[in-house]
Amino acid sequence: MSELALVCKDVKKTFGSIKALRSASFTLEKGQVVGLVGENGAGKSTLLKILAGVYQADSAESIKLLGKDYSPHNAIDALKRGIVTIHQDINLVEGMTVAENIFLNNEPTSRLGILTAGSLNAKAQELLDHYGIEVDASQQVSRLPNDLKKMVQIIKAMTWKPTILLMDEPTSSLTATEVDVVLKLITELSRRGVAIVFVSHYLSEVFRICDTITILRDGQTIANLQKESTSISEVVQHMLGRKLVEVDARSKRGAVASTEVLLSVRGLSVPGMLHDVSFDLHRGEILGFTGLTGSGLTELAKTLFGVEGYQPSKGTIAIRGNVKSHWNPGKAIKEGVALLTGDRLREGILPDFTIAENVGLPIIGKLRNALGLLSRSKIDAMGTRCVRELNVKAPSAHVPIRTLSGGNQQKVLIAKWLETRPKIFILDDPTVGIDVGSKDEIRKIIERIASEGVGVIIISTEMPDIEKLCDRAIVMFRGSIVGEFAGAQLEHNRILETSVSGRKAA
Template identity: 35%
Template sequence: MADAPLLQMRGIDKSFAGVPALTGVDLSVPAGEVRALIGQNGAGKSTLIKVLTGVHRRDAGQVELDGRPVDFGSVHEAQRAGVATIYQEVNLVPYRSLAENVCIGRAPRRFGLLDWRAINAEARERLAALDVHVDVTRPLHEFPIATQQMTAIARALSFDARLVVMDEPTSSLAEHEVGVLLDVVRRLRDSGVAVVFVSHRLDELYAVCDTITVLRDGRCVADAPLAELSKYEVVSAMLGRALTESERRGRHVGAARAAGAPTVLEARDLHRPPALNGSSVSVRRGEVVGLAGLLGSGRSETARALFGADPVTGGEMRLAGEPVAFSSPRDAIRAGLGFNSEDRKADGIVPDLSVRENLTLALLPRLTRRGVVDRGRQQEIVDRFVARLGIRMASPDQPVRELSGGNQQKVLLARWLCTDPRLLILDEPTRGIDVGAKQEIAELVDELADDGLSVLLVSSELEELINGCDRVVVLRDGETVRELAGADISEDAIVQAMAEGSAGAGEHGDA
């Protein structure tokens, strides 16, 4: 392994609208080394990659490639210098053939015309190296997403790059395909190519990476040979928790409250590869159950599967003991489920509609007769839930986009509460809101559980899970690996399960 770095990034700063995304970040990668770049959502990984490849202009700092200062103005300029990037989202031309996508921008020509025989032959050769054997003349969109991802990888490698950046390259791949890709990474390293490998799957990192850089809140918090850090230490660095031998324990007043209560929803062994690979969870009446796990562990995917938003390929669900299979969110809503999605702006609020309209959106079928909304009943419901949740606004007719993040979140909670659900699924309900609003929502969830509502709480904040949940189910790589109850819920136990996994008989299911 070479000592001199092929890539050297020093003191990189980048802000958006005055908000720092990167602060003084360093990244060094010698030729023939695979460096892991990891961090929670929003840690700055993608921003750092985009600064390197010319998508974003850095505010401060230096970038050197092979000892020479570089300042790429575009991805194409970075490619010409030998930097190839493979993104999580496939960025190709769907209606062109696989061969065209592999060779686009550098297709072989003969007598000034495209040499289709050479184009197809090169595409077949490069895809075969990735163990993909398909008809390269067919349009890309006709193939599954895994084949499209492999095509994107083949294209990136076709530039004979000296530095390859892989941003979550295995997120859409099946187990066999992941193995093939990791072999490709090893071959690149052995041939002297430097690789920056971004992944949330710790097993993959330990399988192929030599060194690791951990980002948190836009800063570098760990930089070391990977062999010197345990998985537990890596996860602790990502979360920013200075864990001690004394375990932090939360208040689990609801454990006794839910003991012996009937099970409202039970899901066992849910599969939807590659996101879900054996996810199991159950929720009793009046119980708050947390879903914990790192980014990509399958938390949100499990929530969406339970709500019928994403179909599953295997497993079973029971509602009040009866088998169910929701084909759409409409089925779930009719069965008494509510769901607050992770991204309230994209999947929750309708920004240009009023508070009144947003709050009663899920209830409109019951408020409408012959296409006309009963404004009297609507106003009564709005008044009741505005008062109950303490929603602060100028008037119910105020556009919801003008409310603070915490009040927008309360409107979304009210939207589902007014449907009188039996189970409420909350995916990151306190993300992006201030401390005061977080506490109000936490207290509200506790009150709802006291009133008999079942709650499934997805959160990346350990303190929120520890203090607010009766049980915590830990997911890793799409699989339920541990279930903790009552006083056994602690930072130490959750982080250990996130890092190592501990699936086994009796460790998940209806406890």
């Protein structure tokens, strides 16, 4: 048996009345990759933050690092003990060079305390070459693609000479091609003896690089499994406490409900973002848009909703046959268009507002009493109904939305836009970064609203969303439409080939 790097037994943590961790346990050997999985709210982030020194455990039978008791007072203490966290977001300084980012707050100096750009670049380049990363250390980070930025982030962590790397959703912002590059680097780090805790909702990636899998549910460790002795379906069943029955929504719903065109886009162009985009969306149809990062997907969503800074220089947007000019979000909402943003935290929620208050924002005019004042009873009743109808896991509609898991926050945002009674619903990456159970529930919500006659546009890089839900899928490449697929042609390999090549696959 290899040397144990970390042992956690019966770790507990509460926040007020919320039991974030009831009993979390797992072990990690040197050079091993442990996959830490579970639904949003299962306790994964809390456990990572305890190990990283951000939180202190309320109690634990044992937490040992390299055989010694481990209870860091803060994040700096954890760093000094050799535990380094790589966060989900790419948190590099865009205006600095690769070398400056790698050694930020950990600058190597001479005996006299002198730091020179030349020595910094040389040391950073040595590290990059050591791990086989073909990047110029003197290059500005803003010029790098996402996969190389993520690898620079990982190399930055390696400058602390970690015993253990805690990786929180390290691939969530990457395309399939970029993910492949990053996973190879993670595998190489484990071969060099680094112990890694890999948190991810992407179970295919967990099974690709992890040696063992620890499953959390409701703050408890449900199982610690060897990868070779389990399967994705078994892991999902442990995560949910039930079997997940997947339904192909396309086959269930059948053909497009109507030939009525709700949205018609012709020759839409936005300088530097979109070029000559044309398509129609029908009543009751689920239309998917997909492609690589940077292909113009989010830009298209914001243009269709009239977001400032995304006004088209050419082309037309017509709603039910009427061409719209001077388009903006206010007009879009009045015309029955809703947009679920792809950036939930920055553009979606007001974290300190309650669930009910977040839901009521776009229809605030309908929540007034006879005196024209906001009616608290109307807001509360609406919020309570939405929590119930969309199965939001929360004590009530009166808690701040920041206390919810990512999947439940997403359901609240969907509820918010459903309150506007949309005719056209644009969802930008609706299931990214959320757990498998919430994904399933959100896909069912999308299927339901389409069956009620809403025209739905799903913008997603997650192929299950496109394959299982969409009647048609349009592939974009560098701001242009390069392929459209429907029926039997709508499948993963053709879409992926078109996405990476910029030419429609046969």
